[in-house]
Amino acid sequence: MISEELGIDNGEENPSYFIDLNWYERSGRSFPLLARACLCPTHRERLTPEDNPDALLEIIRNCCSKVEGFFNARLTVKELIFRLFLTNGDQPLELEEIAERFGEWKSKVSTQTLRRLLDNDSYYGLRQVSTLPQSEDKSPENLTNPPPPSPPSPQADLP
Numbered sequence: 001m002i003s004e005e006l007g008i009d010n011g012e013e014n015p016s017y018f019i020d021l022n023w024y025e026r027s028g029r030s031f032p033l034l035a036r037a038c039l040c041p042t043h044r045e046r047l048t049p050e051d052n053p054d055a056l057l058e059i060i061r062n063c064c065s066k067v068e069g070f071f072n073a074r075l076t077v078k079e080l081i082f083r084l085f086l087t088n089g090d091q092p093l094e095l096e097e098i099a100e101r102f103g104e105w106k107s108k109v110s111t112q113t114l115r116r117l118l119d120n121d122s123y124y125g126l127r128q129v130s131t132l133p134q135s136e137d138k139s140p141e142n143l144t145n146p147p148p149p150s151p152p153s154p155q156a157d158l159p
Contacts, residue, residue, distance in 0.1 A: 014111075016092040016129040017118050019085045021053050023125035031125065032056055038086055040064040060086045071105045077117060080105055082124045092129050 024031040035056045036047060043059050064070060065087035071080060084101055085093065093101075095118070099111045118126050 014094045014096050015115070016094050017085075017098065017126055018092045018129060019082070019090045020125045020127040021090070023127060027125070029125070034082075034124070035060065035086060038064060038070070038083055040067045040070075057086060057089050061089050073106055075105075077102075077106070077109065077114075078121060078124055078126070081114075081118070081126065085126070 019031075021031055023029075024034075031053050032051050035053070036044065036051070038060055039047065039056075040063060043064060047056070047059075065083070070087075071083060075083070080102060081098060084098065085091075095111050095115055098118075099109060099114050102109060102114065119128065121127075
């Protein structure tokens with residue numbers, strides 16, 4: 001999902017953001033538990049908190065996000081943004097696009113304010129694409145799995 005191969009422009013003026021599913025594991029939090037609160041009543045009854053993040057994203061994008069009230073003005077700014085990423089299958093979105101789509105549910109918020117909220121998020125795992133550690137494997141198949149262990153150092157065998 002998050003990689004340079006997608007042609008994402010990480011320029012400083014209009015950064016891209018996403019939900020970092022690995023952040024939940026590193027932070028001792030549960031993405032499925034948080035995403036479950038966004039499910040429609042039908043799916044909320046069927047699924048458990050241990051459900052696969054990819055399956056939850058697909059269900060929310062294809063069904064729950066289409067239910068009336070999924071987006072509403074009573075939700076917090078960050079909750080609306082989180083739901084926006086859920087409906088987008090957690091594909092990266094540029095800051096300006098987030099601001100534009102956000103304006104459909106609440107009054108306009110400046111990109112500067114949105115950027116500050118996104119850059120300081122510590123609840124939803126919202127991260128700027130360019131802030132991934134350099135050593136982290138960004139290929140889609142490894143976004144929810146830890147990287148493989150490094151091979152042993154040749155010096156480990158020396159006395």
